[in-house]
Amino acid sequence: MAIRINGAEVQAPGDARVSLLDFLREHLHLTGTKVGCNQGACGACTVIIDGERVLSCLTLAAQADGRSVTTIEGLSADGALNPLQVAFIEHDGFQCGYCTPGQICAATAMLQEIERGMPSYVTADLAAERATLTAQEIRERMSGNLCRCGAHNGIVEAIMQVATERAA
Amino acid sequence: MIPLAYHRASSADEAIHLAGAPGARLLGGGTNLIDLMRKGVEQVSDLVDVTALSSSIEESDDGGLMIGAAARNSAVAAHPLVRSRYPLLSRAILAGASAQIRNMATVGGNLMQRTRCVYFNDAAGSRCNKRAPGSGCDARGGFNRYHAILGASPHCVATNPSDMSVALAALDARIHVSSASGTRIIALGDFHRLPGERPDIETVLEPSEIITAIEIPPSAVAANSTYRKVRDRASYAFALVSVAAGLTLRDGVVEDVRIGFGGVAPKPWRALRAEAALRGQPATESAFMAAAATELADAVPLSGNGFKIDLAQRTLAAVLTELSGDRR
Structure with a gap:
């Protein structure tokens, strides 16, 4: 088996102790994925495995064997920014930028969760096929990604803009 | 350095066999166990990944639900039958952790998660009767804002951190477990132990047993x-x-x-x-x-x-x- 990372097959590391985060950064030099707390509290290391956003710091590379991993490097082609990245710039959705790859990966998967009908803790009607996307919904759904610069308002606006454009 | 082997179990029988080795632990999403291993709280030589075991969520014959232990928290919270018949369970799961962690975590692992007491999690610098029996408790005279007011003992005042389990307790859920000698069903209310003099023993699950499913009976009040x-x-x-x-x-x-x-x-x-x-x-x-x-x-x-x-x-x-x- 192998791990498919941004479309390319890579052999999993021989040492089972290696986290997916360290594997991406130290072995493959995909340094877009960031080390924040390294204990599941900040979301900076968020990547997407088989369509679901997860924390690469608490995932062993061995657990990803046979699966498909998408990192921030895999979200845009040939250096072109995708609409979410453009919206983060337009809305000042970051200052230092350290949490941004995790924010973008999380937001990418979050928008797909909304389309699939995933509810959140603040969704008033659990029976609704699809939650109405409000700023409160975005804040709750993005609460796993901390921004120490305090760019959360811009992040919410950026995600809202992309969601609105997609729905139009 | 502690060497580590990783196994992926393809059946409950294989998981039971592999988990019987000294130093072996079952691995669900790893959101708690991987962190505790890194902190030196858990010493593990063999990880047995059980996420390939049953993760199905199905209506049972009596109109309740049977949830495979490997079901992801987010899958349970999003399931139409959980949302319509057991909204407290859906909301409890959605109140826990973050979306990333809910995507990783399994319901079996959630039942087994350890306390978030900061002294338990600080292997290098704190006394903790749960982590090192007989060493003392630094929480009692320390930062205990998050600690217990009911059911604690002089030896331990740590709380169980699970949101999901609170809903399961209200629902009279039943835990299905298997071992080499057979299967049994444990009422959720009996599954977790109060600390007493042995806060290191947190559940009635035997070392040879694995959780295979969680059954939720039909409930009009839910x-x-x-x-x-x-x-x-x-x-x-x-x-x-x-x-x-x-x-x-x-x-x-x-x-x-x-x-x-x-x-x-x-x-x-x-x-x-x-x-x-x-x-x-x-x-x-x-x-x-x-x-x-x-x-x-x-x-x-x-x-x-x-x-x-x-x-x-x-x-x-x-x-x-x-x-x-x-x-x-």
Whole structure:
């Protein structure tokens, strides 16, 4: 088996102790994925495995064997920014930028969760096929990604803009 | 360095066999275990990944639900039958951790997660009877805002951090377990132990047993149910106090009620005393507060968490008032 990372097959590391985060950064030099707390509290290391956003710091590379991993490097082609990245710039959705790859990966998967009908803790009607996307919904759904610069308002606006454009 | 081997079990029998080795531990999503291994709290030589075992969520013959132990938390919370028949369970899971962690975590692993007591998690610098039996407890005289007011012992005041389990306690869920010698079913209320003199033993699960499924019986009272979590920030934080409750009324009188408390005890706390006090009573805020006071009568505050007694009572009263809605 192998791990498919941004479309390319890579052999999993021989040492089972290696986290997916360290594997991406130290072995493959995909340094877009960031080390924040390294204990599941900040979301900076968020990547997407088989369509679901997860924390690469608490995932062993061995657990990803046979699966498909998408990192921030895999979200845009040939250096072109995708609409979410453009919206983060337009809305000042970051200052230092350290949490941004995790924010973008999380937001990418979050928008797909909304389309699939995933509810959140603040969704008033659990029976609704699809939650109405409000700023409160975005804040709750993005609460796993901390921004120490305090760019959360811009992040919410950026995600809202992309969601609105997609729905139009 | 502790060498580590990783195995992926393809069947319950294989998992039981592999987990029998000394130093072996079952691995679900790893959101708790990987962190504890890195912190030196858990010493593991063999990880047995059980996420390929049953993760199905299906209606059982009696109209309840059977959930495979490897089901991801997010899959359970999103399932149409959970959302429509057991909204308290969906909301409890959605109140826990973050979306990323819920995507990783399994329901079997959630039942087995360890306390978030900071002294338990600090292997290098703190005394903890749960981590190192007989070493003492630094929480009792330390930062104990998040610690227990019910069910604790002189040896340990740590709380169980699970939101999901609080809802499962209110639902009378049953844990299906397997070992080489057979299978058995454990009521969720009996699954987690109170600390007593052995806070290091947290459940009645034997070392040779693995959790295979969680069964939720059909429940009329769960149709009108919810979960409310009070915490230090609006999201992505552990509970100071949480309440899972379901309520049915007839002519303004409590016909049936189920209540679980989180954040206040070493195990998901089923509030049987409050339930008994409420059945047949008018659905009024004063009756809700009185029932809550009955449940909290034995509460013992620590230096930093006395506020939880009032908070638990008011949260329960607020939740039951919400569930009473226009039906009062």
